[in-house]
Amino acid sequence: MVKRPGASGGAPAATRAHAERLVTACPAPWSYIATAQAYDEEMRQRIALHRSRRGAGWTTIDAPLDLAGAIGALPDGQPVLIDCLTLWLTNHMLADHDVEAECRRLADVLSRPRGPWFVVSNEVGQGIVPDNALARRFRDAAGRLNQDVAAVASTVLLMVAGLPLKVK
Known part of the structure; x- marks a missing residue:
């Protein structure tokens, strides 16, 4: 699991690039599971880049x-980069889905790896307590999700200023 700090100074491009290097150290072919949705032109350009x-x-x-379904459909042994858990969580929260059930389902799939899996997420709990209920709910849910995924991960890296720090 590769985690980047939240908006307080993380470098998403450096985290993603590091995770891509970890994946490509494994034999190809590689899968990239993208969780982003393009709701505007700027996001469409980011995804295309x-x-x-x-x-x-x-x-x-x-x-x-x-x-969880996308991960479960991968062939055994397939190296995969999942980018990113906090975007995926946001998608479920905005769709008013049962976030706890979806997180349990995902953690269950991730607890049974069938190949080298690399997961990118944001660490959003290091800043101030948000001033609104939705942001606090997101921060709490992201923290629980990161803990659950880190618990089943063999290695956890925290990216700070583009540098990986081994946490687990």
Whole structure:
């Protein structure tokens, strides 16, 4: 699991690049499970840029909601980069889904790896307590999700200023 700090100074591009290097150290082919949704032109451009950076050997799977299903459908032994848990969580919260049930379902799938899996998430609990209920609910849910995924991960890295710090 590769975690980046939240808006307080994380470098999403450096975290993603580091995770991509970890995946490509494994034999190809590699899968990239993307959880982002393009609701505006700026996000469409970001997604296109990320896709263009990945070269041959990568298969992109869009899974903004059914991340557990996408992971479960991967062939055994397939190296995969999941980017990112906090976007996936946001998608479920905005759709008013049962977040706890979805997180349990995801944690269950991740607890049974069938290959090298690399998961990117944001660490959002290091800042101040948000001033609104939705942001506090998100922060709490992201913290629980990160803890659950970190508990089943063999390694946890925290990216700070583009540098990986081994947490587990």
